[in-house]
Amino acid sequence: MSSVTGSAEPIIIDIENITKDYVMGEETVHALRGVSLQIRSNEYLAIMGPSGSGKSTLMNMLGCLDTPSSGRYEFNGRDVSAMSDDELAAIRNREIGFVFQTFNLLPRADSLRNVELPLVYAGIDSETRWERAATVLREVGLGDRLHHKPNELSGGQRQRVAIARALVNDPSIILADEPTGNLDSKTGEEIMALFENLYRRGHTIILVTHEADIAQHARRTVRLRDGLIESDDGDFNGIDVSPIEDPLEADVTAYK
Amino acid sequence: MKRFAYELSESWKIAVAQMRSNKTRSTLTALGVIIGIVAVTLMGTAISGIQVGFDKSMAIFGDDVLYVSQWPWKPVDDWWNYRDRKKIKTEYAEPINRIIAATPNSNLVIAVPTSSLLRSVKYGQSEVSNVLIRGTVSDYLITSTFDFSEGRFFNEIESRGGANVCVIGYDVADALFPSESPIEKSVLINGQPFRVIGVISRQGTFLGLFSLDSIVVMPLPAFQKYFSAKSDSDILVKVKDKTRLAEAKDELTGVMRRVRGLAPEQKDDFSINEQQALKSTLDPIKNSIAIAGLFVTGLSLFVGAIGIMNITFVSVKERTREIGTRKALGARRRTILLQFLIESTSLCLLGGLIGLGIAYVMCSGIGKAFPSFPVRFSLDLVLVSMAVSIFTGLFSGFAPAWSASRLDPVAALRYE
16 A cells, blocks of 8 residues: 555545454354555545455445444544444544435435435534535436435436435545445446546545446455455556546546 | 534424324324323312312311310221210300400410201201201301301390291202292291291302201200200310411310319310311322322323334334434434434324313313312313323333434444
8 A cells, every 4th residue: 555655635544454353143253354445535446345255344434334343443534443423423424425225315305305414413504404405416416306205206316316415514435335236227327427527526435336347437446355455456546636547538528 | 502403303303204104103102192191181180179179178167166076087996985975065165265265365266166966957848858957156157157148147146045047058048949038938947947047158068978058057045945965066166376276276175174174184085176187087088099090090191101112112123224324424322312202202292282182171071061070170280291291202212212322323224
């Protein structure tokens, strides 16, 4: 990981030798056996690996949904490995935008209410909440679906609402777990174009996927196997900030 | 603080949405609380009604009057010790009054003799039986306060002379003179005519057991002339300062011992009673009725609370993934706890309000159908019921809400 030195962008995620063990009955499962990873601002990174590789566990760590058994995890310079539940909730609320495979929208709430939810937990007044929620919904192309409930929206539109929800609190990273897993390939490509767009506007995106053609949208790929990092083409890091050198540029413009 | 307010309003919105989308379930669950609140509220109205009736009945005895009687106003185990006591005689009033007059700074005002028994009262073809016939003196008005709806009480001359006059209670007047004024009419008691000179205004019943209006009061000499046999006599003694009732009781005991001529080693052969003594005898009975009633009705509310608890557990289970999502988006433990507490509490409060409404309708229905039955619907009762509903909601929602707030976000998100 020495290759990252010299990059202009600040480090957001700094993981050093973290492990995670689960006790299942009498057996202890070592889900992560010592993973080190650094992620800088405005990276577009894919975490890949077969099931059982520890990729979900790593994603939970990165998303501050869980704490490591050992090792150090600094998020924006703050040690989160020993934080309490509520402190982690505050980090998740302000710093991390989650996009789930199953969208996880509140079924009885319309798009606006779904998107404003993180702002409720951030303690923002309702007027500002609605304004910001409406703005991000327009940004993801749902300006005409503000008052639709999830069951009145297509799968792609639902995932757009979820992405709007992830963006609304202006987080440091967007963490997407198999974001296209429940979508047909055409809609999936539309969602990936949206991520590309966000990346190019300066967002930091972490994709967790087992599909190679989804992962190839990212600029850097980390492969996990048996709780360890198998490969990390982190050399892109800090280099691909210039869109001209981006080999995927042509594809991306096609979706615009 | 601000964030807390937003979380609160968010929780409230969720609770309303949840109740709306699960109408049948919410209604059925609330039904338990509704029934519980109806039962508790009705019991509450009955108890406070009994309390009011009790106090009203007690007021008849006067809180500043002592009663010199053969028997104490409380249950006694050694009744044989009282049975052979000498009867209280109406003549005692005279020496008692003499002693009171001779005692400087006496806390006693006056002694009034009364003598009573039950007889029938007739007028023309009408007859009322089991009427309390009471002989007393004109000073009776000092110890017993009542108004006259018509006429007057007998005066001192009539009292001393033993004139054949009487005042009658409301029930007697109502039964014998349904459509005319009883004043100056003659009623027959034991075959003797008595001229009615007054009608006592309505007094009601004592604990709903017997009417205080089924009474005829006449001058003592007239009473003794015609009904001397088998009458029970009491001496009523008015107290000057009712805050020093115990002192007055001691003084009266001394006076009575002098009147009876008891030697210092002899025990009292009379009882001095007061309203308070009767109250302290009846209070435990009244209280145990109240406690038993509230306990039984409280059980039905408890069952309702368990229903709410159960449904909240189901709700937490069903929405485990939603809880996971909310946690991922930054909901803290407190937020989740609050959400489910508000859900269970608003359900209980809704049930409580409906129950209160039903109880109110039932109460006024009972009040109309049985005017004598003491039901009372008060603001206090409404507030208490609301407080009980909220408490029930918090009580029944706490365990499920707590378990929801403790959910591990990873496990909750993965829950199928």
